Amino acid sequence: MNYVLNNIPVRTEKPRASGLTMVMDKGLSIREVEDFISANSDFVDIVKLGWATSYLTKNLAQKINLYQDAGIPVYLGGTLFEAFVIRDQFDDYRKVVQEFNLSFVEVSDGSITLSHEKKCDYIKLLSKEVTVLSEVGSKDAAKIIPPYKWIEQMQKELDAGSWKVIGEAREGGNVGLFRDSGEVRQGLVEEILTKIPEEKIIWEAPQKEQQVWFVKLLGANVNLGNIAPNELIPLETIRLGLRGDTFDHFLGDLKL
Template sequence: MANKYNFNLSHLPERTIRPRKNGVTMVMDKGISLRQAEDFLSVSADYVDFIKLGFGTSLITKDVKKKVKLYRDAGMQVYVGGTLFEAFVVRNKFDDYLKYIADLGMNCAEVSDGSIELEHDKKCEYIRTLAKNYTVLSEVGSKEEGVIIHPARWINMMLNELEAGAFKVIAEARESGTVGIYHKNGSAHNMLINRIVNKVKIENIIWETPQKSQQAYFIKLFGCDVNLGNIGVDDVIPLETLRLGLRGDTFFSFLPEEMKQPI
C-alpha cells in the first residue's frame, strides 16, 4: 500500500492490503444515497473490507440493490445489520431472511443477539447454516446499557461462535460506543478486553470503535493492523491516518526512539 501514497514517507507501519485477514475496517452505512456511496468509494475503497447496512436501514433505503452491487464490485463484503437479522428471527421468519439477503446480493451475514434473548446453541446453529453460503460475522454483547456479561461468558461465546463457522466475532459497542466493551462514558473496559485477548486470538476479533478515542486506544494497544468496526463513511481516511501514525493521537506510536526525543 505504501507505493500508493502521495509521498513515500519513512517510518510508516506496513499495512495489510485487501483481501485482508488482519487490519480489517468495517464501515457502517446508515442509509447513504447511491451517489454518496460512489463518492465514498472514490476516496476510501482501498481501506474498507466490510460494509454493514446498519440496523434495519436496508429495508427502507432506495436503490439498495444497486448500492450492494456497487460495494461488491469494489471488492467489499456486504451485509445487513444484525438488528435486522434479529427482527426476522423474533418473528420466526429466518427462511424469509435467507431469501431477503440472497435477493439483495449479499456475500456476508451477521448473526447477533444484542436486542433479543437467543439461546446460544440456537445462535451457533444460525451461524452454521449461514456459513454454508456466506462469510459470517457474529456479534457478542448486549446493546442494552447496564447489561453486564461476565468475561468468561464473553470468551466462551466468542470461541463457540468461531468454532461454529464465524469468520470473525464482533465485540459489541453499538453505534454510540457506550455499551458492551465500553463504559457509558465511552472509555474501554480494560479488564474485559485483556481477559478476552488472553483466550481469543486477536486476529479473530473485530472491535467496534465508532469514536476516535476508541480507535486510537486499540491501535496503540494492538498495532496498526487491529480489526476495527462501526466506522462512519466519513471517518475511513481519518482512521487510516490513525493506523499510520499520521494523527496526533498515534503520532509517536510507530516512530523509533531517537525520533521521540526533543528536537
C-alpha cells in the same frame, strides 16, 4: 501513497485477513456511495448497512451492487437478522440474502433473548452458505456480561463457523466493550485477548479515542468496526501514526 515517509507501519493489503476496517452505512444515498468509493475504496474492507436501515433504503440493490463492483463486501446489520428471527421469518431472511446476492451475514442477539445454543445453530447453518460474522455483547447498557462469558461465547461461535466475532459497542460506542462514557473496559478486552486470537475479533470502535486505544494496544493492523464513512481516512492516519494521537507511537527511537 502520494509521497514517501519513513517509519510508517506496514499495513496489510486487501483482501485482508487482519487490519480490517468495517464501515457502517446508516443510509448513504447512491451519489454518496459513489463519492465514498471514489475516495476510500483502498481503505475499506467491509460495509455494514446499519441495523435494519436496509428495510427503508431506496435503490437498495443498486447500492449493494456499487459496493460489490468495487470489491467491497456488504452485509445487513445484525438487528435485521434478529427482526426476522423474532418474527419466525428466518427462511425469509435467507431469501433476502440470496435475493441481494450477499456473501456475508451478521448473526447477533443484542436485542432479543436467544439461547446461545440456538444462536450457534444459526451460525452453523448460515456458514454453509455464506461468510458469517457474529456479534457478542448486549445493546442493553444495564446488562453486564462477565469476561469469561464473552470468551466462552466467542469461542463457541468461532467453532460453529463464524469467520470473525464482533465485540459489541453499537454505533455510539457506549455499551458492551465500553462504559456509557465511551471509556474502554480495559480489563474485559485484555482478558478476552488471553483466549481469543486478536485476528479473529473485530472491535466496534466508532469513537476516535477508542480507535486510538486499540491501535496503541494491538498495532496498525487491529480489526476495527462501526467506522463512520467520513472517519475512514482519519482512522487510517491513526493506524499509520500520522495523527497527533498516535504520532509518536510508531517512531521508535527516532529523534530530532
